[in-house]
Amino acid sequence: MNAATQWAEPLAAVVAGDVPLETPAFIYDEAAIARLLGTVSGIREHSGCRILFAVKSFSFRPALALLAPQLDGFAVSSLFEARLARSVLGDRGAVHLTTPGIPPGDAAELGRLCDYVAFNSASQWRAHRDALRAPDAGGLRVNPELSLIDDPRYDPCRPDSRLGEPLAAVAQILDGPEPIAGLLLHTNCDATDFTPLEATVRRLHHRLGRRLQDGSLRWINLGGGYLFEDETGAPVNLAPLYRTLQFLRQRCGLEAIIEPGAALIRSAGCLVATVLELQERNGRRTAILDTTVNHLPEVFEYQYEPDVLGHRDDAPWAATLAGCTCLAGDVFGEYRFARPLAVGQRVAFPNAGAYTLVKAHTFNGVNLPTIYALTPQGDLQLKRRYTYADFAARWGA
Numbered sequence: 397m398n399a400a401t402q403w404a405e406p407l408a409a410v411v412a413g414d415v416p417l418e419t420p421a422f423i424y425d426e427a428a429i430a431r432l433l434g435t436v437s438g439i440r441e442h443s444g445c446r447i448l449f450a451v452k453s454f455s456f457r458p459a460l461a462l463l464a465p466q467l468d469g470f471a472v473s474s475l476f477e478a479r480l481a482r483s484v485l486g487d488r489g490a491v492h493l494t495t496p497g498i499p500p501g502d503a504a505e506l507g508r509l510c511d512y513v514a515f516n517s518a519s520q521w522r523a524h525r526d527a528l529r530a531p532d533a534g535g536l537r538v539n540p541e542l543s544l545i546d547d548p549r550y551d552p553c554r555p556d557s558r559l560g561e562p563l564a565a566v567a568q569i570l571d572g573p574e575p576i577a578g579l580l581l582h583t584n585c586d587a588t589d590f591t592p593l594e595a596t597v598r599r600l601h602h603r604l605g606r607r608l609q610d611g612s613l614r615w616i617n618l619g620g621g622y623l624f625e626d627e628t629g630a631p632v633n634l635a636p637l638y639r640t641l642q643f644l645r646q647r648c649g650l651e652a653i654i655e656p657g658a659a660l661i662r663s664a665g666c667l668v669a670t671v672l673e674l675q676e677r678n679g680r681r682t683a684i685l686d687t688t689v690n691h692l693p694e695v696f697e698y699q700y701e702p703d704v705l706g707h708r709d710d711a712p713w714a715a716t717l718a719g720c721t722c723l724a725g726d727v728f729g730e731y732r733f734a735r736p737l738a739v740g741q742r743v744a745f746p747n748a749g750a751y752t753l754v755k756a757h758t759f760n761g762v763n764l765p766t767i768y769a770l771t772p773q774g775d776l777q778l779k780r781r782y783t784y785a786d787f788a789a790r791w792g793a
């Protein structure tokens with residue numbers, strides 16, 4: 397079942413306009429979250445690894461509260477995310493932080509909130525390790541220098557990457573007198589094949605050798621960047637992940653951790669907009685929506701066309717779907733539908749759960765999407781409506 401099919405039933409009524417809904421709307425599907433959690437629970441049971449959810453991909457607190465009981469905790473990138481994560485978890489669950497830079501003023505509180513910190517560099521580790529609540533909380537982010545992403549702008553493993561210490565530096569630190577408890581690597585993006593992760597860990601073992609298994613390291617965190625379902629919704633082959641986790645646990649005696657983000661939320665979220673205006677210019681139709689690429693900012697950042705419910709490559713009626721800001725590039729792409737769109741009609745972008753709300757902004761004063769939960773019973777519950785008061789407060793009114 398692909399993302400569009402999976403959403404087809406509950407969204408059919410929403411898109412048909414039968415259900416009261418304020419657009420732009422972001423809807424997260426609680427049953428889909430439960431299904432995705434089922435997969436990670438299986439991974440945890442099968443492999444014994446710890447699973448954290450990367451809050452940077454989706455930070456909506458009521459949904460985090462839904463995720464928390466099935467997971468070992470959250471992965472965070474800043475003091476604010478750490479506070480949010482801890483406010484959901486209380487004292488039941490782990491918080492892991494990694495960031496390229498810890499502001500000195502945040503270190504003490506982060507040290508209290510986090511169970512693991514993977515410092516981005518040896519100098520950050522030396523500067524802030526005394527703030528940690530336990531000595532075995534402190535680790536290092538490593539750059540395994542095995543590039544898996546073609547575009548260097550998005551490749552955390554490129555030779556001059558600022559993300560993590562290169563392997564030679566990590567080996568030197570591990571040989572030194574000051575103990576490091578863990579390592580973090582995060583090297584891929586939206587991958588559905590785990591063999592590059594296995595190859596990365598093999599490379600780490602080759603370059604670090606006995607240092608990985610001499611008992612000085614306690615944990616290793618393999619980051620996120622992998623999905624558990626392919627784009628058709630079919631489960632991916634987890635065998636290379638299981639081999640990797642087994643090697644790290646049994647051969648190296650390490651506590652293994654993964655921290656997926658998109659894998660747990662992307663297919664559970666959907667953006668719904670309303671057509672405000674239809675235009676024809678030079679024989680090309682454009683439907684202007686009450687949303688914007690700034691509600692799905694990766695569309696512009698990575699220049700991709702998001703899925704749209706009802707689009708079919710061979711359908712007769714074509715239109716460009718565009719946003720309602722002054723940005724000339726506020727365009728989602730060209731789509732084809734069985735019947736013409738009309739002003740007032742709803743348009744849904746499924747598969748939009750990850751890195752949308754967290755990156756969304758109010759350029760041109762366009763309000764953020766209203767957030768709804770779709771309950772397992774099929775009801776839409778209004779969770780958060782942003783108002784002029786939120787906008788005005790941000791801008792000092």
Ligand SMILES: Cc1ncc(COP(=O)(O)O)c(C=O)c1O
Nearest residue numbers: 450453582619620621656657658
């Ligand atoms: C260190 C780290 N861990 C986990 C993640 C989550 O990645 P994803 O959402 O691709 O699974 C990221 C994403 O950037 C990351 O930088």
